[in-house]
Amino acid sequence: MAQASFPDLEGLLSESEHSSKYVSWALYPGETKDESISVYGEDAQQYENLNNKLDYLAHSTGVKILVNHLERMFSKQCSILDLGAGTGMCGKLLKNSGYTNMIAVDFCEEMLEEARKKDIYKTLVQKDINEDSLEEFDELFDAVICMGLFYPGQVGSSALNKILKVIKPGGLICFSIRTSVYDKEGSEYKDVCDSLVKEGKWKQLSSEINTLFGKINV
Secondary structure, eight states: OOOOOOOOOOOOHHHHHTTTTTHHHHHSSOOHHHHHHHHHTGGGGGGHHHHHHHHHHHHHEEEEEHHHHHHHOOTTTOEEEEEEEEEETHHHHHTTTOOEEEEESSHHHHHHHHHHHHHSEEEEEEOOOOTSOOGGGGOOOOEEEEEEBBBBBTTTTHHHHHHHHHHEEEEEEEEEEEEEHSTTOOOHHHHHHHHHTTTOOOOOOOOOOOOSSSSSSS
């Protein structure tokens, strides 16, 4: 669990926003799937507003990194999977950068409904990557982006192997994970990432440590 300090939180959010499940989750994430479903389903409509007030940075940071590589490797017509797309925050930024051939996958239908309103994805699919197959997407995408996805109780490390199968040879995956989780002794996420490098299944092109929220320290 990450330790958070947020001295100005009271001034950023209204009383009802401060007590929302998502804000509590952002600061002190739970570790069960049921908690995840409850949080994102209940707060889907105010998810982006809350993140904007907290100055959530993961989606913009991830898209910037991904686009930097896409521009050198692929055309604007390349196929992209937004995995754990939520309300479409990454997809919106990718579209603004000229990428429109995108499919969204998320386990929360309420979040996908918000993303659908943006009209930025060719298809939106409800799937739980922990349990559901992605076989229909095998080697379909030039790139996959998944920001804020990997965390105990949301998506486990075994999903990384599933994701690799949907990427074309030579494709890209851009994902985020909290350092408190990745650097933890015995981290399953780090172990899987290291194994994939050793097995030659992927290579690391870049890695950055960035602030998750601009307004709070998590």
